Amino acid sequence: METVRKLIQTLAALLSNGYWMFPFTRNIYQGPMKILCSPGLNCYSCPASTTYCPIGAIQQLLLSVRFSLETGSFYVGSYVFGSIGLIGSLAGRLPCGWLCPFGLVQELLHKIPSVKFPAVPKALRYVKYGMLLFFVILFPLFLTNEWAMGSPWFCKYVCPAGTLEAGIPMLLLQPDLRATVGLLFYNKLFWMTIFMGWSVVTSRPFCRTTCPLGAFYGLFNRISLIQLRLDKEKCTDCGVCAQVCPMGIQFNKDFDSPECIRCLRCLNEACAFGAISLKCGGLDLQALNRAGLRKAQQVQAAAQLDQPVGR
Amino acid sequence: MKKNKKASRQWLIPLTVSLILFLIGINVNEPQRVLEQAWNICLSCIGIG
Numbered sequence: 001m002e003t004v005r006k007l008i009q010t011l012a013a014l015l016s017n018g019y020w021m022f023p024f025t026r027n028i029y030q031g032p033m034k035i036l037c038s039p040g041l042n043c044y045s046c047p048a049s050t051t052y053c054p055i056g057a058i059q060q061l062l063l064s065v066r067f068s069l070e071t072g073s074f075y076v077g078s079y080v081f082g083s084i085g086l087i088g089s090l091a092g093r094l095p096c097g098w099l100c101p102f103g104l105v106q107e108l109l110h111k112i113p114s115v116k117f118p119a120v121p122k123a124l125r126y127v128k129y130g131m132l133l134f135f136v137i138l139f140p141l142f143l144t145n146e147w148a149m150g151s152p153w154f155c156k157y158v159c160p161a162g163t164l165e166a167g168i169p170m171l172l173l174q175p176d177l178r179a180t181v182g183l184l185f186y187n188k189l190f191w192m193t194i195f196m197g198w199s200v201v202t203s204r205p206f207c208r209t210t211c212p213l214g215a216f217y218g219l220f221n222r223i224s225l226i227q228l229r230l231d232k233e234k235c236t237d238c239g240v241c242a243q244v245c246p247m248g249i250q251f252n253k254d255f256d257s258p259e260c261i262r263c264l265r266c267l268n269e270a271c272a273f274g275a276i277s278l279k280c281g282g283l284d285l286q287a288l289n290r291a292g293l294r295k296a297q298q299v300q301a302a303a304q305l306d307q308p309v310g311r
Numbered sequence: 312m313k314k315n316k317k318a319s320r321q322w323l324i325p326l327t328v329s330l331i332l333f334l335i336g337i338n339v340n341e342p343q344r345v346l347e348q349a350w351n352i353c354l355s356c357i358g359i360g
Contacts, residue, residue: 027352028350028352030350032346034345034346034349034350035342035345035346035349043356043357044348044349044353045352045353045356045357052345052346052348052349056348056353056356057345057348057349059356060348060353060356061341061344061345061348068344073339073340073344074339074341075339075341075344077336077341078332078333078335078336078339078341079332079333079335079336079337079341079342079345080336080341080345081329081332081336082329082330082331082332082333082334082335082336083329083333084329085325085326085328085329085332085333086326086329086330086333088325088329089322089325089326089329090322090326151355152353152355152356155353155355155356155357156355156356156358159356162356162357162358163357163358166352166356166357167357167358167359170352170357170359171359177354177359180354180359181359184355184358184359185358185359187358188357188358189358220322220325223321223322223324223325224322225322225326279319281319281320281322282319282320283319
């Protein structure tokens with residue numbers, strides 16, 4: 001299942017960045033596909049991007065909302081909030097685990113052999129909600145200049161995905177832009193370096209601490225159509241599910257955590273007792289759960305064989 | 312059992328709200344605005360300029 005997930009992640013990254021003519025046109029994609037919402041964090045100023053980033057679009061709509069309303073247009077973000085709301089209602093935070101290109105980048109970086117620090121201080125988990133509320137909604141809406149226009153705070157000051165996918169490639173494609181590089185860019189470069197370096201030693205640090213899109217999807221985790229469930233009668237509290245979780249969740253204690261990205265590693269690699277199951281609208285996805293149980297039993301049996309005698 | 316059934320249908324509420332928002336957005340022609348924004352390189356968004 002992990003191989004399937006990696007394939008889907010790669011395919012999703014290629015589809016949402018599928019405009020490969022950009023080295024010749026030296027510009028971003030300007031076709032009709034950009035009306036579609038990217039389910040993951042994927043900067044729409046990336047030259048290869050074929051979809052719009054919901055976080056970027058919300059900020060752009062909110063920062064110019066006064067101008068829109070004055071001119072009789074009601075561009076208040078309902079299309080974008082509706083789009084990500086639909087995704088969240090159906091799948092919760094599943095797109096983070098299966099479709100987000102920046103999630104894939106972090107996972108690949110985490111594969112680099114190094115000392116690993118799995119834990120992230122619990123308080124840092126709440127930063128992403130602050131990012132969503134202040135940097136994506138309130139600051140662009142209320143901190144305006146003399147022309148009543150706000151700024152896209154999250155994209156402008158924080159987003160490492162934008163620097164990686166759009167800032168650096170655009171500087172390479174359009175040399176004229178290099179003259180405009182200043183403190184703003186170095187600040188973004190700093191955050192990108194921090195998150196990419198952190199990803200090597202800790203699993204998905206940006207998703208766990210800062211991503212406003214993950215924070216939004218996480219709000220739906222407890223009520224979405226697709227759910228991961230725990231059968232407490234079968235659970236032995238062995239804690240193996242917590243060891244494999246890339247988000248550092250103790251699944252046996254907090255099974256509907258807003259942090260869960262539904263990567264299904266707990267189902268497929270950890271629980272050998274069939275206590276974890278995937279449900280869709282309350283219905284047990286039996287074939288998938290049985291396959292997951294078999295795989296988890298194999299993984300756990302192999303792990304026990306690998307352990308030195310006496311442990 | 313009744314509680315479980317209720318819980319399994321909870322997703323319909325945010326889905327309906329989101330669908331209404333989505334349709335309102337289409338009705339006020341917001342997709343066209345989003346498209347126009349996405350066609351332009353937002354320099355300040357990517358930390359340049």
